[in-house]
Amino acid sequence: MARPTMHVEASRSWWNGTSTTLCGLTITKVTASGYWWTGTSVTCPTCKAIEKGGR
Numbered sequence: 001m002a003r004p005t006m007h008v009e010a011s012r013s014w015w016n017g018t019s020t021t022l023c024g025l026t027i028t029k030v031t032a033s034g035y036w037w038t039g040t041s042v043t044c045p046t047c048k049a050i051e052k053g054g055r
């Protein structure tokens with residue numbers, strides 16, 4: 001089973017559906033791409049490191 005990568009969301013533009021993650025990814029059409037993030041079960045190592053580092 002494929003597990004979607006969980007990123008930490010840095011910002012989201014609801015008006016155009018574009019999200020930016022802490023690791024610098026810009027994801028459009030979040031649900032269609034299979035990406036999701038909650039901040040509690042992050043699997044992206046880069047996002048984790050940045051979050052732990054307290055930016």
Ligand SMILES: [Zn+2]
Nearest residue numbers: 007023044047
């Ligand atoms: Zn990430």
